[in-house]
Amino acid sequence: MTTAELLADDPIWLILIKVVGIFAFLVVMTLFMINWERKVVARMQQRPGPNRVGPNGWLQSLADGLKLAFKEDIRPVLADKWVFFLAPVISCIPAFVAFSVIPIGGEVSIFGERTALQLVDLPVGVLVVLACSSVGVYGIVLSGWASGSPYPLLGALRSAAQVISYEIAMGLSIVGVVMFSHSMSTSDIVKAQGNLWFVVLLFPSFAIYVISMVGETNRAPFDLPEAESELVGGFHTEYSSLKFALFFLAEYVNMVTVSALASTLFLGGYQTPFGLGSLWSGFDNGWFGLVWFVAKTLFFLFVFIWLRGTLPRMRYDQFMRLGWKVLVPISLVWIVAVALVRALNNSGEFSQQQFLIILGVVLGVLVLLSLLLPDRKVEEDPNAVPITGGGFPVPPLDLEVPKAPTRRTPVVANLPKEPVAVTASKEASDGDV
Amino acid sequence: MLQPYLPLVFMFLLAGAFALFSVTAAPYIGPRRYNRAKLDAYECGIEPSPAPIVGGGRMPVAYYLTAMLFILFDIEMVFLYPFAVSADKLGLFGLVEIALFVATVGFAYAYVWRRGGLDWN
Numbered sequence A: 001m002t003t004a005e006l007l008a009d010d011p012i013w014l015i016l017i018k019v020v021g022i023f024a025f026l027v028v029m030t031l032f033m034i035n036w037e038r039k040v041v042a043r044m045q046q047r048p049g050p051n052r053v054g055p056n057g058w059l060q061s062l063a064d065g066l067k068l069a070f071k072e073d074i075r076p077v078l079a080d081k082w083v084f085f086l087a088p089v090i091s092c093i094p095a096f097v098a099f100s101v102i103p104i105g106g107e108v109s110i111f112g113e114r115t116a117l118q119l120v121d122l123p124v125g126v127l128v129v130l131a132c133s134s135v136g137v138y139g140i141v142l143s144g145w146a147s148g149s150p151y152p153l154l155g156a157l158r159s160a161a162q163v164i165s166y167e168i169a170m171g172l173s174i175v176g177v178v179m180f181s182h183s184m185s186t187s188d189i190v191k192a193q194g195n196l197w198f199v200v201l202l203f204p205s206f207a208i209y210v211i212s213m214v215g216e217t218n219r220a221p222f223d224l225p226e227a228e229s230e231l232v233g234g235f236h237t238e239y240s241s242l243k244f245a246l247f248f249l250a251e252y253v254n255m256v257t258v259s260a261l262a263s264t265l266f267l268g269g270y271q272t273p274f275g276l277g278s279l280w281s282g283f284d285n286g287w288f289g290l291v292w293f294v295a296k297t298l299f300f301l302f303v304f305i306w307l308r309g310t311l312p313r314m315r316y317d318q319f320m321r322l323g324w325k326v327l328v329p330i331s332l333v334w335i336v337a338v339a340l341v342r343a344l345n346n347s348g349e350f351s352q353q354q355f356l357i358i359l360g361v362v363l364g365v366l367v368l369l370s371l372l373l374p375d376r377k378v379e380e381d382p383n384a385v386p387i388t389g390g391g392f393p394v395p396p397l398d399l400e401v402p403k404a405p406t407r408r409t410p411v412v413a414n415l416p417k418e419p420v421a422v423t424a425s426k427e428a429s430d431g432d433v
Numbered sequence B: 001m002l003q004p005y006l007p008l009v010f011m012f013l014l015a016g017a018f019a020l021f022s023v024t025a026a027p028y029i030g031p032r033r034y035n036r037a038k039l040d041a042y043e044c045g046i047e048p049s050p051a052p053i054v055g056g057g058r059m060p061v062a063y064y065l066t067a068m069l070f071i072l073f074d075i076e077m078v079f080l081y082p083f084a085v086s087a088d089k090l091g092l093f094g095l096v097e098i099a100l101f102v103a104t105v106g107f108a109y110a111y112v113w114r115r116g117g118l119d120w121n
Helices: A003-008 A012-044 A060-069 A081-099 A125-146 A150-181 A186-191 A203-216 A241-266 A273-278 A286-310 A316-346 A352-372 A424-430 B003-029 B062-085 B087-114
Strands: A107-110 A113-116
Touching (some): A003 A113, A003 A186, A003 B003, A012 A241, A012 A286, A012 B003, A060 A241, A060 B003, A081 A125, A081 A241, A107 A286, A125 A150, A125 A186, A150 A186, A150 A203, A150 A241, A150 A316, A150 B062, A203 A241, A203 A286, A203 A316, A203 A352, A241 A286, A316 A352, A316 B087, B062 B087
Antiparallel strands (some): A107 A113
């Protein structure tokens, strides 16, 4: 009985339980993840991190969330009213919907009803995740555009360009997996990894997926849309209170979703790792699958934190170059190579597993070697600023101070005469803003 | 036929209800103490730049190019999926076809690269 058939006769009450359960799981994971991230990054930076609220500080993010709800909700005068209002909703919904296709456990029985621990199993499962992440971009772009402020607009454009650029690499890395599982349904992909995980078989795909999932979720070292030193807070600069909380929630739910998809596609999803199933058959129980699944997902979430604690932020042109000029061609070549290997294997000449693993190693060595290639030689510029022995550039001695540009006169556009509840005396005492 | 998609609709409704409730409730739960500076565009405390962004605002054209390239490659990616699902059934024919397809796209890709469409300055 396939998972899809198993899920098809779910009664409504069971579907509702699963929906609420997955929703709660994602919210709890978000709260946990924020705290965990702060704690782990703190450990990496030799400081204690949050340790006041609740046992060992584990309720800190819950307290922060409650605090956000009681903060002032601000809509700037230049903002587009309805789009500003709807953008957090648009970015929040697909984040949750994307997770529903992920198989989080094996076959179980809930109140006597046989079912699988998965909300839906669609023949196009993987595409649903990709589609949802594309729709999530709308929330980002619209929020930046509707804020009526330059920083959010630039942040939103950067963010959108980044997400769509890395989505191509991500989609291409999944093609290899689909070629082996003969199906885009997520549960079939998990079942196809019964003998050997795809991380071994398709290591280049795995590497490309992991890199692009970090780019896709705008996380460090690819968190350019939120580069504080350049763009303040990125697309949600003008948002406050619960609207900001929704963006934050969507970002973390997206992280959980891509991590869950990574463990589904490459680490065998809910399956028992390292042949432990032969030790005790209870490990293969459907509910135990939930434990394995969460453990694998937490591994990827840890990788997110680890990267953030380790790597500096990339420059935007470097980042786009990595996406378009490195990841895309490598995945295209890899797809053709995988197709070739499968065709050769079907003609019965090679063992494709050996072949693919060798190919993966060769490709990895090639990539490593390419990192050792010297950069292109840059022409000496005679007018360049000389660099002293200390390595710091110093201005030339005959430096001319450039003329100061004329100051732009501010134009106050469409401001209402008197904003809502302003007290004239307060404004006067604060000085003219 | 669309019955398998029903749970997705439930999830959509729950997430939508939660999000809509949050954005609607936000102004009523929190305090409301506005002043002019608070309602201005946030630019680290300086006077906001004069050009209104909404409507007459302009943005760098490079982003449009990225969007167009994305559509191109996204469609290519979507074409690869049906091939991947039935790669074994198609056999050698499928292999030759997909190699030709990737070569065609690769040609366009090389052209864009050569014309500097992938550079970011």
